[in-house]
Amino acid sequence: MTTTPVDLSVYLVTDTAQCTARGRSVAETVALAVAGGVTAVQIREKHATGREFLRTVLEVADVLPERVTLIVNDRVDVYLAARSAGARVTGVHVGQSDLPPAAVRDMIGEHAVLGLSAATPDQLRAAAEDPARVHHVGIGALHATRTKADAPAPLGHAGFARLARLSGLPAVAIGGVTPADLPFLRDSGAAGAAAVSGICAAEDPRASARAYARAWFGTRNESLA
Numbered sequence: 509m510t511t512t513p514v515d516l517s518v519y520l521v522t523d524t525a526q527c528t529a530r531g532r533s534v535a536e537t538v539a540l541a542v543a544g545g546v547t548a549v550q551i552r553e554k555h556a557t558g559r560e561f562l563r564t565v566l567e568v569a570d571v572l573p574e575r576v577t578l579i580v581n582d583r584v585d586v587y588l589a590a591r592s593a594g595a596r597v598t599g600v601h602v603g604q605s606d607l608p609p610a611a612v613r614d615m616i617g618e619h620a621v622l623g624l625s626a627a628t629p630d631q632l633r634a635a636a637e638d639p640a641r642v643h644h645v646g647i648g649a650l651h652a653t654r655t656k657a658d659a660p661a662p663l664g665h666a667g668f669a670r671l672a673r674l675s676g677l678p679a680v681a682i683g684g685v686t687p688a689d690l691p692f693l694r695d696s697g698a699a700g701a702a703a704v705s706g707i708c709a710a711e712d713p714r715a716s717a718r719a720y721a722r723a724w725f726g727t728r729n730e731s732l733a
């Protein structure tokens with residue numbers, strides 16, 4: 509059983525209110541961020557109706573090149589509806605209070621990518637052992653964040669590195685992540701770094717995404733030089 513290969517290195521998680529406050533739609537923000545070098549995008553909608561959420565996913569899928577992974581936060585029904593509509597969506601991200609991985613896996617099928625939030629050694633162990641084949645974990649909060657009111661307490665670099673070492677699955681850092689964190693995260697074995705406000709609330713999402721991509725890849729990738 510295989511899941512789609514994905515590159516989570518520079519992972520944009522969207523926030524509609526932050527995009528709107530900058531006078532841009534989520535899809536416009538994503539298009540700029542992709543031009544700047546993000547490799548994965550998660551659509552996260554905490555206040556939208558199902559219909560609005562689906563519309564946003566379809567709009568984003570339309571502007572995404574095939575190489576960029578598209579993940580739906582929380583809503584398996586929205587993921588399934590987007591797939592039924594022919595959109596290229598890669599998977600779903602759920603947290604510890606959302607549907608359990610086994611229920612999600614049953615609905616999304618064997619090939620879809622399943623991400624799970626984990627903030628403790630027990631949660632990491634359970635994720636790695638879960639027969640639902642969790643693909644990767646989101647570990648946070650790295651730093652304090654104003655984007656998610658109920659985010660777990662900040663781990664700091666040392667706390668993240670300890671959890672990433674314990675994780676049997678690829679680990680993405682989230683929560684207050686800035687480009688300055690990326691060399692440390694990469695060196696501590698993270699599979700990627702996720703950012704919301706650092707890109708959605710930026711004056712120039714393309715330049716901001718580029719700063720994350722350069723910090724992660726260096727100038728190995730000539731298009732980022």
Ligand SMILES: Cc1ncc(COP(=O)(O)OP(=O)(O)O)c(N)n1
Nearest residue numbers: 601602603604625646647680682702
């Ligand atoms: C990559 C990534 N990691 C963690 C989260 C947080 O998910 P969750 O704990 O379910 O919280 P909400 O995002 O649903 O508020 C994430 N979304 N992405």
Ligand SMILES: Cc1ncsc1CCOP(=O)(O)O
Nearest residue numbers: 653655656683684703704705
């Ligand atoms: C969704 C989520 N999960 C843990 S922290 C967080 C929000 C991160 O937002 P920001 O990158 O703006 O700090």
Ligand SMILES: [Mg+2]
Nearest residue numbers: 582602603606
């Ligand atoms: Mg969730």
